Amino acid sequence: MYDAVVIGAGPAGYVAAIKLAQHGKRVAVVEKSFVGGTCTNWGCIPTKAILSSAHLYRNLVEKASELGVILQNVSFDFSKIKNHMNKVVMASRKGIEYLFKKNGIELFVGEAIVESPNSVKVQDKKLEAKYLVIATGSVPTLFPPFDEVPGIWTSDDVFKMERLPESVLIIGGGVIGVELATFFSSLNVKVTVVELLEHILPNEDADAAQVVAKSLKKKGVEIYESSKVVSVQPSENGYKSIIETKDGQLEKVTERVIVAVGRRPKIGDDVKALGLSIERGIKTDETMLTNVPNVYAIGDVRGQIMLAHVAMYEGVTAAENICGKPAKMDYSAVPSVIFTEPEVASVGIKEKDVDPSTVKIFSFPLMANGRARTMLEKDGFAKFIADSKTGRILGAMIVGPYATELIMEAAIAVRNGLTAEQLEKTIHPHPTLSETLLGAIEGIVDKPIHL
Known part of the structure; x- marks a missing residue:
């Protein structure tokens, strides 16, 4: 037993x-x-x-x-x-x-x-x-009509491939789809992303999604938002997909089709x-x-x-x-991390979900950070959301290099009810990317030094 x-x-x-x-x-x-x-x-x-x-x-x-x-x-x-x-x-x-x-x-x-x-x-x-x-x-998740198409890929199949395809259509612009788009496009594969909702990374704020979309487009990725794939058929060169966009239907032929609409x-x-x-x-x-x-x-x-x-x-x-040790899950400060270029990380509430009259929001651009300039990085930002009355940190969003590591400062703040003033009075090392967070925090307490 x-x-x-x-x-x-x-x-x-x-x-x-x-x-x-x-x-x-x-x-x-x-x-x-x-x-x-x-x-x-x-x-x-x-x-x-x-x-x-x-x-x-x-x-x-x-x-x-x-x-x-x-x-x-x-x-x-x-x-x-x-x-x-x-x-x-x-x-x-x-x-x-x-x-x-x-x-x-x-x-x-x-x-x-x-x-x-x-x-x-x-x-x-x-x-x-x-x-x-x-x-x-x-x-x-694989559903009709895609589950009836022979050879169509899910994210699991990507790791079994023996060679890179010349082109790929990714159905779904969420975390999985966008990370795969980042990988393929970085290695010169022609990528098309189709997202049903208003913007890619629909669970994140639009400003973060825009930075990632800009980066992907620089790599040659075609992004169709507020669009859906209505048909996929095997063809001589791979698959012929019909995409229904805001401007009408279009046809796209790719060697591979990946369904990345969640699990x-x-x-x-x-x-x-x-x-x-x-x-x-x-x-x-x-x-x-x-x-x-x-x-x-x-x-x-x-x-x-x-x-x-x-x-x-x-x-x-x-x-x-x-084991008889009472414990309860606390989901108030769950970090979300996305390994795109640049990386995206968030914790707590998001700007899109909050009543603007109850909070104070400040975003500090990455291009104003000295360490980022030494790395030739300029696309991204750090954003904090705080209660307008108490200054308590309620949420944060970071877009930039190593965002997935930097988010822990904000996660600790949200989990423990720290205020913007408490974080602002904590010395941040220089020159580091963490000063991007400090700049956003200074903005919350009305003291943005480097802007």
């Missing part, structure tokens, strides 16, 4: 299992594929590995000469880029396997069949436990048979407990905030509660 059986070894499942083991619990993990889940094997890690290669190549092409670095015949080898990606994925996977062994966690490779809230079958083995933790993750929770019939409450994903309370006693659900299978770092903390929260 195990204390807990965790189904799925992605960011939610493996973190929950390790935390349970650290508290002295006997834990089994069932994973039908590779440990690390989508994030490690087909998502976060491989995407950032190939983007690192693409970013370095693009920097050499665009900046080397101006920075005084003389290069000749700059090129890339896609097979080596993919080899780098595979090495990083394998290292991450082996790292998780090591942590399982270190913490005495038993890993069962195979498909889990849930028989009851306390029993799981894996091949010919039956695992019994006091608690069941469901962390089965998500799969790419959906993966919930098997065996899990549904438990009688769980399901609304898009498995519903839970703030402790990650479902409506079925002793059954927890964490990560993408909940169908809420589908981010690896959120999944990890949900795993910790579930484990703490199973």
